[in-house]
Amino acid sequence: MIDIEVVYALAQQQTLLALKVPAGSSVAQVLRLEAVVQQWPELDLAAMPVGIFGKVVDQPAERVVQAGERIEIYRPLLADPKEIRRLRAAKAARDRAKAGG
Template structure:
């Protein structure tokens, strides 16, 4: 027998975790079936310890199967929106210019 964890976050700040004991030679699909997540996971990505995996990937003892849901907002775009909302970056309440001033080099 191998012992694994299956983790799924159906919504932000919500986590469903199952600890399973499966026969040696079980794959990701078997783990999702045992955790009753196969229907949801077929439309989402899966991974093991943060690395993308297929449903046919054979599991090892103490693996952590993670089910990833799609992103609602592109992280780069969210960062741009936050930057525009806050304006220029500040350091301890003092606004800094976006560009470094040119240095005066005397010969």
């Protein structure tokens, strides 16, 4: 058995679950454990993006967790970062045009 952590953060609250799992467990197997499912019953853990220490895991069924690792369950983005930057740049251009013209 190895010690790992699973974490999920909302804007107001972060929940960390410390677990002992069999060595050789995949990320997907950990996310199907009863303790994890009970902790976050509202989440579709099979469909949510996950990572380990800030690095996205593209294939959770194949990625084996190591002792001491932290699986992070990521929330979906509320807005596309590229779209936010585009809107911010357009507003700045309008503001410059008003100030100069």
